[in-house]
Amino acid sequence: MVEGATAQAPEGAAGEEPLPRQFGKYTLLRRLAAGGMAELYLALHRSVASFEKLVVIKRILPSMNQDRAFIEMLLHEARIAATLSHPNIVQIFDVGQHDGCYFIAMEHIHGEDVRSIVRAMRRKSVAEFPLEHALTICLGMCAGLAYAHEKRDLEGGVLDIVHRDISPQNVVVTFTGDVKIVDFGVAKSVQAGDEAEDGKLLKGKAPYMSPEQARGDAIDWRSDIFAVGVVLFELTTGRRLFKGSSEYETLHMITERDYPRPVELKPGYPPALDAIVMKALAKRREDRYQSAREMQGELEAFIREERVAASQVGLSSWMRFLFEEKLDQQKAVLQDIKQLADVLSAEHPTPDEEQMGSGAGMIAGSGVSPAPAPRRSSTGIAIAAVSVLAVVAASVLYLRAGQPTRGDADPGRAPGGTGQRDAPGDVAQAAPAPTRGSLEITTDPPGCSIWISGDLQQEVTPTRIDNLPLGRELELKLTREGLEPHREKIVLTATEASRTITRKMALGSVTIALKVTPRAAVWVDGVPWKGDPDRIEGITAGEEHKIVLAADGYVPKTLTINARPGETRSIEERLFKLPPGAR
Structure with missing residues (x-):
C-alpha cells in the first residue's frame, strides 16, 4: 500500500x-x-x-x-x-x-442537481421551469424509482428498497440530458427490519417527506412517490409546497393541512397534469399511485395527449444554455x-x-503471469x-477550487515541472506570482449562502472559495434566512492572494403593514405597540412573533408572524363584535 x-505540506487546512x-x-x-x-x-x-x-x-x-x-x-x-x-x-x-x-x-456525473438548475434559472432571468423539461426530469425519476422498488434478490424476493430522500438536491440532470437519482447509498430495504432505529441516523429532507414519514411511521415505496409529486408540483408551479418557519411547522403542514391544487395557483395549468400531481400527493398512501411505474405511465400518456415536446435532447440543450458560463470556465483551468x-x-x-506479477494477478489456468503494465x-x-x-x-x-496554480506547485520540483530538484550551486529561481486567489469565509452563525459578484456559490459557510481572480473588485454577499444580508467589496492581489474573512451576522428585521377594521390597539409579543398602529417596524426576522389586535366591544385576535429579513408583510384583518352582554 x-x-x-x-511528508508534503497539506494542500488545504492544517491537519489535512x-x-x-x-x-x-x-x-x-x-x-x-x-x-x-x-x-x-x-x-x-x-x-x-x-x-x-x-x-x-x-x-x-x-x-x-x-x-x-x-x-x-x-x-x-x-x-x-x-x-x-x-x-x-x-x-x-x-x-x-x-x-x-x-x-x-x-x-x-457531469451535470447539475435540480436545485442548482433553479438557481441558474434565476441568474438567467428565466421565469418559469419549462413544462417539457420538468416532465422529462420526473419521468426519469419515476423510471429509476420503479427499477429500485421492484428490484429482486438472487432468490427472486422483492427487496422493497425505498430511497427516503427524494428531493431536488438528489436528482441530477447531466449535460447530455440524462436524469439520475443520487444518494441511493442511504436507501432502505424494508426487509432489514430496523426501520425505527435507522430513522435516528438517516432521514429525508422535511419539505419532501410523505405524511407517514413525517409522523415517524413505517414507510414503503409509496413514500418516494409522494416526494416525486412534491418535486413535480414545485417545478410546474414555481412555488414551494411545504415551507414552514421551522422544521416542526413544515412537518405539521404535511400531516395536518390541506394541500393547494396547481390549477388554483397557476392560471392555465393543465387539469390532467393537476390530477396526476394530486394523486401522487394523496395523504393516504392507499390513494396514491401504487407504483412509480404507474405514475410514469400516466405522465407519458399526458405528454402524448398534450403533445408536449419532452425530450432528452431538448433538456441537454437547455442545460448547456443555463450553464454556458460555467462550462466555459473549463478552458481557464x-x-x-x-x-x-x-x-x-x-x-x-x-x-x-x-x-500484476504476483500469483494473485496470474491469468487463470495458464500458469503465466501477465506482462507488467507499461509505465503511465x-x-x-x-x-x-x-x-x-x-x-x-x-x-x-462542482469544485470551485481550481487545479493547483503555478504558485502551488510541489516545492520539490523545478519550475519547468521536470520533477528534479535544483542541483547544488544552481541559482534558485523566484516562485512565479500567484494568478488566482482564495477566500476563507466563516460566519457566526454558520450556514450562510455565499454570493461572489452576483454568482451564488454551491458551498455555505464555513468554507473556502478558490480560483478567484486577482486585481478585480469582487462583491461578497452573505445571506441566510432570518439574518440581515452582509455585503462588502474585496480585492485580492498577488501579494495578498488568500484572505480569511470572519463576520458576525446581524439578525434581520421586518415590517408589518396592518389594516384593521375597526381601528384597534396593537400588542407585539405582549408589549403595547407605541408606534404607528398601521405599521410595525423593526421586529426580528426569522422568529415567531405574537401580534394581538384589540378594540372595545370586539373579539381580540391573535396573529402569529414569521417573516424574512427585509420583508414587508401586508395584513388585513376584521374584528368581530362581542355578543350582547359579553365583556
Missing part, C-alpha cells in the same frame, strides 16, 4: 492530508465536500492494462467509524444500493475499508493540467498494478487530467 507524498494521494486502489484528486458523517472526493480508479475511471469516493469520517451500529447499517444498505444498475440511478461501484476508514465508491499530470505520474503503482506516460495522465478538469468544472459536485 502506497501513501501519496505523506495532501492531495493527490493513494487511497487503496483509488487516487484521491480533490476533496469535493465534507459533512457531519462523510467526506466526498473526486478520485481516479487505475487498474490493470492502464484502465482508468473517474469516481466519487464517500469516505466515512473516523468519528463515525467508532459507531458499530451505524457502520453495520451503512454497509448493509450500501451493498443493497450497489446491486442497482439503471440509467436513472447513480451507480455504486465499491464498498470497502482502507486504513481503518469505510468508504463507498460511486459513479461521477487547462493551463494547470501539466502540473496535475506531473504529480500523478510520480505516484507509485496502485495495489492492482503491483499485483505524462501524455496518458494529461488526458486523464483533461477529463478530470472538464468534469469537475461543471459537475454535480
Whole structure:
C-alpha cells in the first residue's frame, strides 16, 4: 500500500492530508465536500492494462467509524444500493475499508442537481421551469424509482428498497440530458427490519417527506412517490409546497393541512397534469399511485395527449444554455493540467498494478503471469487530467477550487515541472506570482449562502472559495434566512492572494403593514405597540412573533408572524363584535 507524498505540506487546512494521494486502489484528486458523517472526493480508479475511471469516493469520517451500529447499517444498505444498475440511478461501484476508514465508491456525473438548475434559472432571468423539461426530469425519476422498488434478490424476493430522500438536491440532470437519482447509498430495504432505529441516523429532507414519514411511521415505496409529486408540483408551479418557519411547522403542514391544487395557483395549468400531481400527493398512501411505474405511465400518456415536446435532447440543450458560463470556465483551468499530470505520474503503482506479477494477478489456468503494465506516460495522465478538469468544472459536485496554480506547485520540483530538484550551486529561481486567489469565509452563525459578484456559490459557510481572480473588485454577499444580508467589496492581489474573512451576522428585521377594521390597539409579543398602529417596524426576522389586535366591544385576535429579513408583510384583518352582554 502506497501513501501519496505523506511528508508534503497539506494542500488545504492544517491537519489535512495532501492531495493527490493513494487511497487503496483509488487516487484521491480533490476533496469535493465534507459533512457531519462523510467526506466526498473526486478520485481516479487505475487498474490493470492502464484502465482508468473517474469516481466519487464517500469516505466515512473516523468519528463515525467508532459507531458499530451505524457502520453495520451503512454497509448493509450500501451493498443493497450497489446491486442497482439503471440509467436513472447513480451507480455504486465499491464498498470497502482502507486504513481503518469505510468508504463507498460511486459513479461521477457531469451535470447539475435540480436545485442548482433553479438557481441558474434565476441568474438567467428565466421565469418559469419549462413544462417539457420538468416532465422529462420526473419521468426519469419515476423510471429509476420503479427499477429500485421492484428490484429482486438472487432468490427472486422483492427487496422493497425505498430511497427516503427524494428531493431536488438528489436528482441530477447531466449535460447530455440524462436524469439520475443520487444518494441511493442511504436507501432502505424494508426487509432489514430496523426501520425505527435507522430513522435516528438517516432521514429525508422535511419539505419532501410523505405524511407517514413525517409522523415517524413505517414507510414503503409509496413514500418516494409522494416526494416525486412534491418535486413535480414545485417545478410546474414555481412555488414551494411545504415551507414552514421551522422544521416542526413544515412537518405539521404535511400531516395536518390541506394541500393547494396547481390549477388554483397557476392560471392555465393543465387539469390532467393537476390530477396526476394530486394523486401522487394523496395523504393516504392507499390513494396514491401504487407504483412509480404507474405514475410514469400516466405522465407519458399526458405528454402524448398534450403533445408536449419532452425530450432528452431538448433538456441537454437547455442545460448547456443555463450553464454556458460555467462550462466555459473549463478552458481557464487547462493551463494547470501539466502540473496535475506531473504529480500523478510520480505516484507509485496502485495495489492492482503491483499485483500484476504476483500469483494473485496470474491469468487463470495458464500458469503465466501477465506482462507488467507499461509505465503511465505524462501524455496518458494529461488526458486523464483533461477529463478530470472538464468534469469537475461543471459537475454535480462542482469544485470551485481550481487545479493547483503555478504558485502551488510541489516545492520539490523545478519550475519547468521536470520533477528534479535544483542541483547544488544552481541559482534558485523566484516562485512565479500567484494568478488566482482564495477566500476563507466563516460566519457566526454558520450556514450562510455565499454570493461572489452576483454568482451564488454551491458551498455555505464555513468554507473556502478558490480560483478567484486577482486585481478585480469582487462583491461578497452573505445571506441566510432570518439574518440581515452582509455585503462588502474585496480585492485580492498577488501579494495578498488568500484572505480569511470572519463576520458576525446581524439578525434581520421586518415590517408589518396592518389594516384593521375597526381601528384597534396593537400588542407585539405582549408589549403595547407605541408606534404607528398601521405599521410595525423593526421586529426580528426569522422568529415567531405574537401580534394581538384589540378594540372595545370586539373579539381580540391573535396573529402569529414569521417573516424574512427585509420583508414587508401586508395584513388585513376584521374584528368581530362581542355578543350582547359579553365583556
